[in-house]
Amino acid sequence: MDPTSEQLLWMYEKMVEIREYEETMAKVYLEGKLPPKIQKGLAFDIGGGPVPGEMHLAAGQEPVAVGVCAHLRTEDSVVGAHRPHHFAIAKNVDLNAMTAEMFGKATGLGRGKGGHMHLFDPAVKFSCSGIVGASAPQACGAALAAKKLGKDWVAIGFFGEGAANQGAFHEALNLASLWKLPVIFVCEDNKYGISVEKQDSTSIESNADRAAGYGMPGVLVETNDAVAVFRAAGEAVARARRGEGPTLIEVKTDRYLGHFQGDPETYRPKGEAQELRTHDPIPALGALLRSRDLLDDTSDASLRKAVSERIEAAYAFGRNSPYPEPSEALLHVFAD
Template sequence: MHLSRGQEPCAAGVCAHLTADDYVTATHRAHHIAIAKGVDLDRMTAEIFGRSSGLSGGRGGHMHLFDCSVNFMSSGIVAEGIGPAVGAALSFQMRGLPHVAVAFIGEGAANQGAFHEALNLAGLWKVPFVCIIEDNSYGISVDKKSSTAVPRNDVRAAGYNMPGFYVEDNDPYEIYAVAAEAIERARNGGGPSLIEIETFRLTGHFTGDAEGYRPEGEKEAIAKRDALPAMRAKLIANDAAALSEIERIEREADEIAARAIAFARAAPEPMPEDALKMVFVGGDHND
């Protein structure tokens, strides 16, 4: 499992500006984005559990989530979602629809050929597309400084004739503001944008990752920068929300998550004879 703990502001701040008609692609670390986009949590959890009531009948697992009702998809292949997102944006443009396509990627994906090819076309065609780079400093165990020629990927936007933005310190308010500007520009025919967000992966690359590659004290330091408790404290300090209101929201969120897990555990496993359904066999589409 590739957990999203620590990166929640990236999803919430961007998806707050999107509708079900807008198109979103995400990475193997996709759950926070899926939830923010409105993916059905019961069916997503069932998919993670490999159950027949999951989004893809248990075939995709936790990295390959598809919910056509809200135009969301994710893939475990690095940088794979950028091309489909640019394609969706081109489709919106050609049909004259006021929709936007957003691709979430990690900072490591910005070194893939698919990133550069897709952004080149997005800039050339001026499609309604926004690329969000979640920079959590590590591509699995390789730190950004050891893999990337530039210290910040937002500077790469200039090479594709689009604006580039950088958001520091996982700031929910700044993410929201920058995303608002980029998405509004895209909707109004102003073309694509590239946004890199400094965020923090509070867990390992995957569940069980020993994280031996992190320098001593780094994990403890970024834990103190967790945006969720910081936002909680800020809302209370600014009288933007009462403690009782926040506690109610937290209880409701816990209950929703518990119901989704119970739904997934109670759901039946796929039948063996269904293994070849919804796949291509011998060049022919089978049921």
Template sequence: MFETMVKSRYFEDTMVKAYGEGKSPVFNIGAGPVPGEMHLSTGQEPAAVGICAHLKKEDTVTAPHRPHHHAIAKGVDLKKMTAEMFGKITGLGKGKGGHMHLFDPDVKFSCGGIVAAGIPHAVGAALAAKKKGKDWVAVAFIGEGAANAGAFHESLNLAAVWKLPLIVVVEDNSYGISVAKLASTAVESNAKRAAAYGIPGHHVRDNDPLEMYRVSEEAVRRARNGEGPSLIEIETYRYLGHFQGDPELYRDQDEVPQLRELDPILKVRELLLADGIANEAEIANLEAKAKKEVDEAYAFARESADPAPEAALEDVFHKTAFNSKG
């Protein structure tokens, strides 16, 4: 879990620099090697590693528009993922999807930019697993704002009725874009909403990866044993803006520095040392290994070829491809 969090953090820190290339002194969203919007997950690593540590390749994960930590924790091909974000032909989607549309069927991972849209997909995957008689689990990661969407309630209700192996993880980073949770949500914790569907609800405080691991273990066990869905909400931190280029006028300037003092990666590092699980040299090796993998992924992306212009007409629906009998 520590190594995965380090890898995720270093990946995002590296993307901050890569994304910023060519976008100053005046911010231009279309400029540089990584054009388009960019939503980074720096600080939210515990939500992903805590539950993905219990998952296997056959389990499904759906993620929202801030998906990199989920993808890394699930084991998505890092080189292909990075190339996709650079718009390269070697990317997961041949460079056509960008960072909000990462699909890796080899590890059953997908994400999308529509708020709450991944939950029904996860319900479908959970239903498929049940019908096939498999012990596969489906996990849907969402932001706390998505818990106010209709898809959240409809999906949980159906999953509870059919006792599907679904786990919904709500990442409460305090803001839906620029709107504070207190101004948008009627309950203090979305975990309380689980009671409406007769399923367990867990609330993880203080961005704690070990507590997230503990409650996730129980949720995954229930799902694999056919006992139905669970809902987990974790209080997590978004160190960066909603998107890169966000002026962040909606929050106090002291908020992020105070949150960084509680950084979960530093906490786990201290715990590993204090409990004698690892020494400084072993931790340094883990950090070096994670950073090497990230550096190689970025080098692969930069060195990969751009798609040919005519590739824009491939992998899309063509009405003329169907005849009158089609």
């Protein structure tokens, strides 16, 4: 199934939004972490500044999120992992509340208690967590709920190629196939699990081949391209909605930045990230849109202006919101 003009434009705008959102975060994140603390003998104060804690960005991996989420409805569930912003934005998570969460503010999705790896937006059925491998079983849970309710909703579990070596991943695939759950497992092969290359951690070249061991279709998307992901995901989502069970998709994608912000990336061949950026999927989709007369300089500029305004508003909301009261520290942790 090929994307309509509307879907192509949606994917482009979302990719532009994700990239700009994260480029803004990369700058904001460094506030208060460098360089004053260097003088005190610390190279990087991870707890400093308005956005404390680790930060995992997904520049380069946008096609995976938009190519899958272009097929989804609000009722469909998405479970992401520790690198979650591209999925959250593609699933239409509230940008203001998501940003406030990263600033640790009371107006955040989790009232400021979760931070960037723990974003929960029940209104659009989005969740994620820092537990590597957790998204596959969690997506099975959402898919089981849909099935029990007799709905044609689907669930997506996004995870990295490193997570595909976790036991939880294999247990989830087994049950999903046995119970014919409407779930799609989407593996982002960005070559690295922190600093470890896939070839040094994984016994098989393509995780898509692992699907055969669980009696479900496995699809390898070899290009980091939104349209290619869209096509593979379209088949899988339609199959799940028809009640025919799960699919495993692996996408070969590119991580332009370090594992986390501040990662010295000493394990990475020099110039690798710059080379990857020469295949940036955002201008590539822009060129496709232009070749079909769906985009020109004027419409591109106005689309980017609208995106920038949304992002500026979200960061202003995050910055200007109040911190939670200390008395709330133990509230809403397990219930409410």
